[in-house]
Amino acid sequence: MLHARPDRAAPARATRDPIWVRRLLTAVALVFLAFFLVLPLVAVFAQAFEKGGAYFLAAIREPDALAAIRLTLLTVAIVVPANVLFGVAAAWAIGKFRFPGKSLLTTLIDLPFAVSPVIAGLVYVLVFGAQGWLGPWLIAHNIRVIFAVPGIVLATAFVTFPFVARELIPLMQAQGTDEEYSAVTLGASGWQTFWRVTLPNIRWGLFYGVILCNARAMGEFGAVSVVSGHIRGETNTMPLHVEILYNEYNIVGAFAVASLLALLALASLVLKSIVEWRQAVLR
């Protein structure tokens, strides 16, 4: 890898493409990125500030916008810790133990990736909705799931459920169980082994999974859209609020909220790069 060997250079030069090919490929990639990623991002911020900073602030301070921001943060605050707990538990079970049904569990974890978010939302409507299986019982007990916060949390949790687990399973499988067995022979309890050995070994992978899970939880649209009911100031998350404003031709308002989401996404990306860089340094 890092060992400089003189004989390595020669074949590399022999297989290297002519300079114009490399330049062309790089240019194509850059132009593509500029058109499809950078330009829209710039457009979001340009539109948001089109009528000046004061108008931008007003659009964000509007009560419905604030309610949407609060709801999104609340959802993230519930979903991310829940998925951390589930993800660590599932990865621990799959990565460190042999048990019947293991491959089924692994497949189930991937299910949200395979299913369209809209379908995920519809499933919850079918189960918890007024006409759904549990609907009559829930209405009788005055519990509201669909068109209310619990439904939004459930739908978001479903969609973001693989992120932490998927990140940790390969890591824990690669690390094996020897360190845990070592801790056990040295007299550590299961709890001590987890906190002192297993968790420190996966902390960066876990952090990475949390960042991805967080970004997706904030941005989820499809599943949440189905279960939310779009009640302004009550069941609108940030992405839903953006859509409503946009449909009402409130372009600046829509882009102001969208720019906040984009900013959160950018922050996540920066954090993710820092984590990746750290992992690279540690290795």
Place this chain on the structure above:
Amino acid sequence: MSIDAHGIRKVFGAFTALDGVDLHVPQGKLVAVLGPSGSGKTTLLRIIAGLEFPDPGSGRILFHGDDVTDIPAGRRRVGFVFQHYALFRHMSVLDNVAFGLRVRRRRTRPSRATILERAHRLLELVQLDGLAGRFPSQLSGGQRQRVALARALAVEPKVLLLDEPFGALDARVRKELRRWLRRFHDDIQLTTIFVTHDQEEALEIADEVVIMNQGRVEQVGTPQQVYDRPASPFVYQFLGNVNVLRAPALAVASRGGGPAAQAVSDGRIYVRPHDIELTPHDAGGPGLSAIVRHIHAAGPHARLLLEQVQTREPVEVEISRSELSGLGLSVNDLVRMRLRQAHSFEEDYAI
């Protein structure tokens, strides 16, 4: 503390790892469990440590006569060193060694100062105190090995169990470390079992060698006993080089009497390359005629590949280089061979 295993069985799915193993390790001895991969030796070690459990109702593990079969690993007071060391990668060398003391219940946990002092003392014992602040990834294989040993010793184990302790090291370090382990064992006098697939390693440093094959113990004895008097064809072939010759050849070879004479009952005889004596063919006398096919004279001994004239079987012979020059042999010469020591075993009819 002595260790006993009685009738240990362990089956993983369709694979029988251990098929009724009995073992006795006397107090203070250094015992090697030797066998090819898949012979069950590591499983046996893990069962002794309490990391695996024998199949229900199959057998017992006794430490110093006390049944520990159902006691979990953490309370058996065993020091276990894993094949790849399994050091805690996020902890410094010092923290690795101190781990076993730090996880104790408050009641029995020594003070912080005592823990540090003891960890440093153990690192001195394995000659690594200068590296206390390093992380495992910054150490060489041999150093990691010794950190793992110090960490295992920190909990003051009654028994030391080493799984392929030198398996992941290069040849030179391996030789150094195994002599060091022998001296170390002589100093601390802790009952120690180590698992290995390297017969040279086992024969060189162990007080006693337990040879395993396919989940069973084939033979137990001192290195000299198992090498000189192998109990089965497997042991014979596993410990060093051996020629397997058909019996008709023997009838001629052993006409002069000697230890090989009793060996005729079996269809084959086993003879080590250095137990064959070569004489010039014209000299006559008892022995088998063979043709020299190849002479390999680099190294301390000369190795000759012969072809026996009668049966056309290849035979490997090892003689000193001065003997070789005394004989003045070259390829395609005829030579007479005599077996100084040979073994045979009852034919195995269990098919």
